[in-house]
Amino acid sequence: MTPLLESEEHKSLREAVAAFATTHPHTTNAEDNTRLWQAAAKLGYIGVNLPEAYGGGGAGITELSLVLEELGAAGNPLLMMIVSPAICGTVIARFGTEEQKREWLPPLADGTRLMAFGITEPDAGSNSHRITTTARRDPATGDWILTGRKVFVSGVDLADATLIVGRTEDARTGKLKPCLFIVPRDTPGFERRPIDMELNAVERQFELTLDDVRLPADALVGDEDAGLLQLFAGLNPERVMTAAFAIGMGRHALAKAVEYARERTVWKTPIGAHQAIAHPLAQAHIDLELARLMMQKAAHLYDAGDDVGAGEAANMAKYAAGEACVKAVDQAVHTLGGNGLTREFGLARLITASRVARIAPVSREMILNYVSHQTLGLPKSY
Numbered sequence: 001m002t003p004l005l006e007s008e009e010h011k012s013l014r015e016a017v018a019a020f021a022t023t024h025p026h027t028t029n030a031e032d033n034t035r036l037w038q039a040a041a042k043l044g045y046i047g048v049n050l051p052e053a054y055g056g057g058g059a060g061i062t063e064l065s066l067v068l069e070e071l072g073a074a075g076n077p078l079l080m081m082i083v084s085p086a087i088c089g090t091v092i093a094r095f096g097t098e099e100q101k102r103e104w105l106p107p108l109a110d111g112t113r114l115m116a117f118g119i120t121e122p123d124a125g126s127n128s129h130r131i132t133t134t135a136r137r138d139p140a141t142g143d144w145i146l147t148g149r150k151v152f153v154s155g156v157d158l159a160d161a162t163l164i165v166g167r168t169e170d171a172r173t174g175k176l177k178p179c180l181f182i183v184p185r186d187t188p189g190f191e192r193r194p195i196d197m198e199l200n201a202v203e204r205q206f207e208l209t210l211d212d213v214r215l216p217a218d219a220l221v222g223d224e225d226a227g228l229l230q231l232f233a234g235l236n237p238e239r240v241m242t243a244a245f246a247i248g249m250g251r252h253a254l255a256k257a258v259e260y261a262r263e264r265t266v267w268k269t270p271i272g273a274h275q276a277i278a279h280p281l282a283q284a285h286i287d288l289e290l291a292r293l294m295m296q297k298a299a300h301l302y303d304a305g306d307d308v309g310a311g312e313a314a315n316m317a318k319y320a321a322g323e324a325c326v327k328a329v330d331q332a333v334h335t336l337g338g339n340g341l342t343r344e345f346g347l348a349r350l351i352t353a354s355r356v357a358r359i360a361p362v363s364r365e366m367i368l369n370y371v372s373h374q375t376l377g378l379p380k381s382y
Contacts, residue, residue: 146164153207194206236307245357291320292321
C-alpha cells in the first residue's frame, strides 16, 4: 500500500485510537498519565510496533506513529511513546540478545515497564561525536564500568531502566564508536536530578550522573563494533515519532481554533467567515497534512528496511512537522485572542510545548545541514 493512501486497516486503527483518546481527559499529573499509558497498552497500542513473539502487535513505526498522532490530536500525547517502544523497543528488538528480548519486550509492550533513553550530554548535543560517557571493561570480571553525564533525559523517574549511549574508552580518535547499555534505575552510582523547566509537561526532564556504574557483561545491547548502526536504528524512529507528536499537537490546537471561529460572533457574523481568520487556519491545516505525508513516507521506508532512505525522510518529516506545529499553535492562540491565553481553553501551555518539536531531538538547523550536505551534495559546513 502506497503511503499516499491509508489502508482500511490503518483507517480503522486511527478511528479506534481517536475514540479511545476522547474518553480520557487531558492528563495533568503522573498518576493520570500512567493510567492512560496502561489503558492504551492493554488495548495493544503502546506495543503495536514490537514483535508478536514477545507480546507486541507485530506492526511497525507506521502504526505506532499513527497511535501517537491520534492521542495528541485528542490532547493527550504520550511523550514516552517516542522513547520506550519506538527507540528502546526497536533497538532491543533488532539487536538485543534473546535474553534481553525476553526480559524487556513483553513488559514494554503490555505497559508494565518503561525505558528511557540517554544520549545528550552537556557538551555534546547535536555533535554526538563529542560524547564523553565512557564504558570500559573490568578485565577481572568482564563487567562494564560506565562514567559520564547525560542531560535532557525524559521520564527517568517513570522508567525502570535507561538505554545509555556511551562509547568504548579506547575510541579517542574522534570517530564515533557508540555502544548502548541497559542501566536499571536503582543501579549504584546511577544518579538523577530533575532539571527545572519552564515547559509544563507530565514527563519531567533529568540530568543523569554515572559514577563508575558497574554493569554485567550482558548489559551491552548488540555488537560493540556495530553501535553506530544500532544507534541510528533508534534515532530514525525517534524522528518519525517526534513528527507524529508535533502533528497531533498541531491538529489539537487547530481543532480548538476552528470550533471557536465557528461560534464566536462579532457584529452578527462568526469570525470564521472572515478571510483574515479563515485563511491562516486553512494554511495551518495544509501544512500539517503535508508534514503527515512526509512522516508516513519516512515510516513506510523504515518499516520496509530502508534505513538510508528513512533517515533522509525522517529528518524532513521532523522538520516539516515542527514548523507546522508551531504555526498551528500560534494561529490557534491568535484566533482566540485573550481566550487563547486562559487555562480554560488549554492553548497557552502549547506555546512552549510546540517549540519542543523544533528543538528536539535534533534542531531544525542541523536538519538543514543534513539535507544540504547529504541530499543536495553541498560542501559540509561543520
